[in-house]
Amino acid sequence: MSYEASKKYPMQPVPFHVLKMQEEIPDCYTLTLQPEFNVVSSFSPGQFYMLYVFGHGEVPISVSGNSFEMGTLMFTIMTIGSVTKALCSVCVGDVVGVRGPFGKGWPLEQVKGRDVLIIAGGLGLAPLRPLIYHLISHSADYGIITLLYGTRTPDMILFQDELASWDDRDDMRVFLTVDSAGSEWHGHAGVVTELIEKIGIDTVRTTALTCGPEIMMRFTAHALLGKGLAASDIYISMERNMKCALGHCGRCQYGPHFICKDGPVFAFDQVEYLFKVREV
Amino acid sequence: MGHIRTIKDYLAEASFFKEMDNRHLELLSGCGKIMHFDIGDFLLKEGEEAVSFYLILKGEVAVESYMPACGPMTISKCGADNITGFSWLFPPYRNQFDSRALTKVKVIHLNGKCLRSKVEEDYDLGYRLMKQFAQIMLQRMQDNRRRILDVYSTEQQVVI
Structure with missing residues (x-):
């Protein structure tokens, strides 16, 4: 099926084969997928694809690779449920179905000219990695x-080599923290919100982009609001079970929003009131 | 000739003592002395009598607990302009955790027994000091509550 055809039939998975599989941390793998026939459609950092493991089911996974590397797609997946477990059990050469890209990614245009504060928790670094690739390859367009x-x-830190190389750059600062560690750990100890207190933020010219479990993003957003950032300058990447990824089935409805279509990235002022509603 | 900085000067510059007036700083500085620690030195040791609290001027300190088979586990870290040592405030006046220098560290050591006697005589000083301690304890309690929630857990995420 051609790229045009896949856009015309967005419910139909396109076959991709597994080119590479790399264990990042325990129970977490990065899959590099290459299309069997057609070219990879371009995606925007923060967008997601639906990955279909035949015989098991389909899951939404954000891209963790570089949007400038055409020809392949990378996804970093933690074994949480049955489908992700099946995805992490595939072998090089196996074929999986791919639909997408879907949703709205990180606000690259709105962030231009501003300082960018990226806050990741756990596996949340994976959907932020394409954003970081974009920012550092266009660093003249952005502030700090x-x-x-x-x-x-420490053993749960993703992409350790890249984190070190990013920290070596003049245009980027990297701060790591863990809940607890042995004496060999040289980073901070404590939750990620503590780092917000420790670094200097220009609240007028900073936009914060955060991704991680919802509770972590909630605490992070509140800490940023406490520092004086406007809710409209805080972006979060929401997660819900998705089915169609097109805003038709309603499975990922979040208040008046469909996360698959209106998100997954939202400005915090769009969804702040929903964070106060339980069981949404 | 450069001005030799006194304990009171250092205290006056620290965020922790920002609410203290000149008289309070004078009283507090009477309990303080400058100390230096090398990498690996213990500022506080778990189980020992708690007579100290430290204002860190330079360097980094880890708050740790020793776990059999794991070694020292870092719970938090404190850098310049932070304080470490709370156990001198309340009975049984025993340090609950280790504090160990991760770098060369320069601190102001404040003697807890000396401070306790001064705040018993001056409730205004005691109130201001407790207010500052309470604020830091609240912040650290909230941070630790978030940590207990295990906010990075994949179990917090949608299971698919």
Whole structure:
């Protein structure tokens, strides 16, 4: 099926084969997928695809690779449920179905000319990695880029080599924190919101982009609001079970929004009131 | 000739003592002395009598607990303009955790026994000091509550 045809039939998975599979941390793998026949459609950092493991089911996964590397797609997946477990059990050469890209990604245009504060928790660094690739390859368009990244323990830190190379750059600052660590750990110890207190933020010219479990994003957003950032300058990437990814089935409805179509990235002022409603 | 900075000067510059007036700073500085620690030195040791609290001027300190089979586990870290040592405030006056220098560290050591006697005589000083301690304890309690929630857990995420 051609790229045009896949756009015309967005419910039909396109076959991709597994080109590479790399274990990042325990139970977490990065899959590099290559299309069997057609070219990879371009995507925007923060967008997601539906990955179909035949015989198991389909899951939404954000892209974790570089949007400038055409020809392949990368996804970083943690084994959480049955489908992600099946995805992490595939072998090189196996074929999976791919639909997408879907949704709205990170606000690259709105962030231009501003300092960018990226706050990731756990696996949340994966959907932010394409954004970081974009920012550092267009660093002249942006102010200071700062990454705050928190995980439970040092061995749960994703993309360790890249984090070190990003920290070596003059245009980017990287701060890591873990909940607890042995004495060999040289980063901070504590939750990621503590780092917000420790770094200097120009609240007028900073936009914060955060991704991680919802509770982590909620605490992060509140900490940023407490520092004086406007809710409209805070962006979060929401997650819900999705089915069609087109805003038709309603499975991912979040208040008046469909996360698959209106998100997954939202400005916090769009959804702040929903964070106060339980069981949404 | 450069001005030699006194304990009171250092205290006056610290965020922790920002609410203290000149008289309070004078009283507090009477309990303080400058100390230096090398990498690996313990500022506080778990289980020992708590007689100290430290205002860190330079360097970094880890708050740790020793776990059998794991070694020292870092719970939090404190850098310049932070304080470490709360156990001198309340009975049984025993340090609950280790504090260990991760770098060369320069601190102002404030003697807890000396401070306790001064705040018993001057409730205004005691109120201001407790207000500052309460604020930091609240912040650290909230941070630890978030940590207990295990906010990075994949179990917090949608299971698919």
